[in-house]
Amino acid sequence: MKHKKIAIIGAGIAGASLAHRLLKADYQVTIYEKNFGTGGRQSSCRIGKDSADIGAPWFEPKTDLFRQWLIGQPNVIRWHASHSDFSGAVIKPKLVYLSSPRQLSLTQSLIKGAMLYTGANITALNPGKLGVQLQRGRKKINCFYDAVIVTTPASQATPLLSPCPQFSHTAASTRKTPSWVVVISLKERSGIAPDIFSGPHSALFRATRDSSKPGRNSWSRKEIWVLEANTAWSEKHIKSDQNTIARALIKAFESAIKQPIETSNTRVYQWLCARHQTASTKHYLWDEETSIGVCSDWLNSSGSEGAWLSANALADHLLSYTRASDFYPVHNIAFT
Ligand SMILES: Cc1cc2nc3c(=O)[nH]c(=O)nc-3n(C[C@H](O)[C@H](O)[C@H](O)COP(=O)(O)OP(=O)(O)OC[C@H]3O[C@@H](n4cnc5c(N)ncnc54)[C@H](O)[C@@H]3O)c2cc1C
Numbered sequence: 001m002k003h004k005k006i007a008i009i010g011a012g013i014a015g016a017s018l019a020h021r022l023l024k025a026d027y028q029v030t031i032y033e034k035n036f037g038t039g040g041r042q043s044s045c046r047i048g049k050d051s052a053d054i055g056a057p058w059f060e061p062k063t064d065l066f067r068q069w070l071i072g073q074p075n076v077i078r079w080h081a082s083h084s085d086f087s088g089a090v091i092k093p094k095l096v097y098l099s100s101p102r103q104l105s106l107t108q109s110l111i112k113g114a115m116l117y118t119g120a121n122i123t124a125l126n127p128g129k130l131g132v133q134l135q136r137g138r139k140k141i142n143c144f145y146d147a148v149i150v151t152t153p154a155s156q157a158t159p160l161l162s163p164c165p166q167f168s169h170t171a172a173s174t175r176k177t178p179s180w181v182v183v184i185s186l187k188e189r190s191g192i193a194p195d196i197f198s199g200p201h202s203a204l205f206r207a208t209r210d211s212s213k214p215g216r217n218s219w220s221r222k223e224i225w226v227l228e229a230n231t232a233w234s235e236k237h238i239k240s241d242q243n244t245i246a247r248a249l250i251k252a253f254e255s256a257i258k259q260p261i262e263t264s265n266t267r268v269y270q271w272l273c274a275r276h277q278t279a280s281t282k283h284y285l286w287d288e289e290t291s292i293g294v295c296s297d298w299l300n301s302s303g304s305e306g307a308w309l310s311a312n313a314l315a316d317h318l319l320s321y322t323r324a325s326d327f328y329p330v331h332n333i334a335f336t
Contacts, residue, residue, distance in 0.1 A: 006318075007032060007134060007145040008114075009122050009160065012040025014296045014307040015151035016107035019114045021315035029114040030145070032134065034121035038111065039104030041153075041274065041297075042304060045183060048265040049219045052183045052210040052226055053103040055271070056304050058096035066305045070097045075105050077215050081208075085199030086256045094196055100215035125150075127163050127290035147291040149314065151307075153273040154298040164287045167294055170280050174298045178238055179205070179274035180229040182249045185222040187262040203252040205230035222264065227253050231275075242268040276302050284314035293318070 004027045008015045011033040019029045037043060041055040058079065061067035070076045077100050083091040099106035124135035131144030150157050154174040161168040197207040204227060210216070211224040227249045229237070237245060246268050254260055276298035285294040295314040300306035 005146045007148045008151060010040060010151035011038035011107055012151060013042055013107060013304050014311040016110035017308050017311040018149060018295055018315055020110040023113045025319050031111060031114050031116045032120040032122050033118050036118045037104060038107040042103045044102040044104050045267055047183050047185050047224060047267050050222060050224060051102055052224050054181050054183060054269050057208045057226060058098050059304055060096050062305055066308060073106060075100050075109055079214055081195040083196045084194035086197050086201040086204060098213055125160055125163055125292060132291055147293060149293045151296050154276055155273050163290050164292050167285045174279045175277040176273040177231045177275045178234045179271045180234045180245050181269040182227045182246050183267040184263045185224045185265045187264045189223050190261060192257050197256060203229055203233040207253055278302060283310050286317055
């Protein structure tokens with residue numbers, strides 16, 4: 001059987017889902033990820049000896065398609081979380097889906113069978129007669145791919161997509177919103193009833209007791225909270241330093257729960273591009289000339305589900321090619 005050689009830039013939910021579909025169809029998939037692990041905006045961090053989710057804390061499917069797919073994944077579990085708004089009013093428990101033991105575990109399992117290069121920040125794509133060649137800094141990677149798929153957030157995609165100016169323009173005109181996230185582990189159990197707080201607040205968007213998520217292997221058994229600032233507050237404090245952010249969000253949380261807390265560990269993250277507002281009417285981008293494609297949340301209604309739908313739409317398109325030679329039409333050495 002002929003193998004098609006595909007490179008995917010980015011190992012978030014879009015890149016990993018696309019890789020999974022292509023691997024199942026016997027493609028040769030290589031993933032280049034600039035971070036040292038998978039997950040992208042669904043990754044986890046260490047806090048003391050434990051870990052906590054610092055990006056999207058769960059999946060909350062809106063379509064049956066996504067829900068059924070999640071249920072079919074071996075490492076996805078359900079969480080009925082107790083829920084309140086920031087004024088303390090109880091809201092009905094929230095049913096969400098988690099990847100276990102961490103949010104990034106799903107991406108790790110989806111890419112099994114692919115070649116993964118981490119710490120690999122791709123800076124340019126060079127389409128040519130032999131295929132598409134990738135570049136890191138000044139160095140061209142010594143390999144030609146039949147197609148390259150960009151799955152990075154819009155800001156990082158803009159320069160990469162310069163061989164397809166229309167795509168680059170779409171990426172550049174997508175609105176991105178930032179988010180500050182503070183992860184805290186408490187010295188003592190708080191006794192707070194709800195596992196999730198959300199709703200109107202001047203600074204906070206959401207607070208989640210990460211250590212209450214089922215299937216988490218908490219080494220220290222400490223209580224861990226993830227405090228997410230809302231978009232307006234994150235935009236207003238975009239240039240603030242991490243200590244100021246930590247103090248402000250912890251104080252806002254203390255005032256919402258009406259009790260002081262003492263932390264044993266604190267981590268602060270700034271996502272400059274946490275979410276997108278889609279500028280495109282297409283759910284994926286594919287350029288026949290250069291064999292460069294794009295899928296990510298910024299092409300489909302934002303969020304994890306949008307990223308997954310975008311990846312699947314592009315996979316459907318790529319897999320609808322029946323002949324390998326259709327893929328990179330002219331001089332494709334990989335198929336000899
Ligand atoms: C704090 C936070 C909370 C969120 N909450 C929710 C929520 O409640 N519900 C929801 O649906 N969504 C939520 N989201 C958004 C959701 O996480 C994203 O929409 C989704 O994860 C996007 O997936 P993706 O694969 O398209 O992109 P990403 O996850 O960003 O993956 C892209 C990958 O590309 C890599 N990369 C970038 N540039 C390069 C390069 N040049 N070379 C190599 N690799 C590169 C990145 O490191 C990253 O791993 C949240 C996001 C954040 C940050």
